[in-house]
Amino acid sequence: MSNKIVAKKVSVFYGPKQALFDVDLNVAEKQVTALIGPSGCGKSTFIRCLNRMNDVIDICKVSGNIEIDGKDIYDKSVDVVQLREKVGMVFQKPNPFPKSIYENISYGPTIHGIAKDKTHMDEIVETSLKKAALWDEVKDRLDQPGTGLSGGQQQRLCIARAISINPEVILMDEPCSALDPIATAKIETLIDDLKSSYTIAIVTHSMAQAARVSQHTGFFHLGKLIEFDFTDKIFKNPENQMTQDYITGRFG
């Protein structure tokens, strides 16, 4: 088992406020790593570091070292657009483009030059939507705006969009928080399927979901990584009392 992502001593500041403190965390290749912890503990902040999404926040300063495939992703020579092609992301809040459902998916493959022709693009759109468990609900209205979908459908659209460009790493920030149990089960199945070819990091507030989909789990609290271990260990017998209190719902 090798590490796709190696993060060392990652600290993040929003202006004067420190949101992450010296986080060391590795993301194993072709496995699912779950990040859990109370609201505001820095899960999104950490996951956003992994494809430099924090760059777009002016007051945000990231220090430490993050390597993907042994390469420092904060190095000056790194092309951020290429990085994000390789490291796709599904955000906490669904953010479809104000364009048609079809174009929401075709956008990525177009700018990255992935589709050979129109037929190929149709194929990519269809398989991406199928994988994200949305195809049946939208196949007859692909030309309608993505923003007209329900919240849960929008989230699945964003998942379809993320996988349409075949990234190597997929970062998911609470991808199922707006989904019903059936759609959640489909996304979890998708995550399970995807891990044979992709490396996945997922933020979730559902302990059961973390236990179901991930092999590794990191517990964050107040910007610090408190415990990181095999998921099995974390949910059956964690080492740290804080982890235990959190996952058993005892946090005061």
Add this chain to the structure above:
Amino acid sequence: MNEHIVKSYDEQLSILKNTIAKMGSLAERQIKDATEAALKQDQGFADAIVGKDDRIDDLEKSIEQQVVNLLTMRQPLAIDLRETVSAMKISSDLERIGDLSKNIAKRSRHLDQNIVDDINKNFSAASVKVQKNVKFVLDAFLNRDAKLAEQVWYADEEIDTLVDICMNSILKCIEKSSDGSGAAACSQMMFMSKNLERIGDHATNIAETVYFLVTGDYLEGDRPKGESDIVSGQ
């Protein structure tokens, strides 16, 4: 231990623990009484013991329901999960202990004067050791004491030895009676001794469960086994 944010979750868990405690003390009592009924050949007492087994069965059902409720409503994790799963396992061992005790009481109705003092003495000794193990393992459960659970686990070997001694004395008695007059009662006694040994095994199961509950680890290694041939069949 910190408390759950949802108060009633803690209440549910503590009710579960109390139900196990109640079931445990009834089961422990049944072994003691069944042994006494056998030694005194007291049929009336034996009947009463048989009648009391339903109470243990009811508690097992109650625990099963509580566990199912906890799993669906709370989706317990970590210590809570171990607690919930352990309760289920321990209750089924206690139910078996209750059954085996009931069986001792039932068989005791068929005993007669042919049971010699020697056998009674050995049976009593084995039973006392079994009762001790069951008591200790319940204490280990209530006090979350992994060390004590481990001791109970090791002590099972002594039960096997005592049961073996008892069985040998029964065998000797059968061999000695030339006309076969005591054979029926002796063979009842044989099954009753075997029941004691099996109750000991259930106490060992519970010891393993308690160890897992407290530490999250499994007791390593082969189960301790007595040297005895009759008990182990080796």
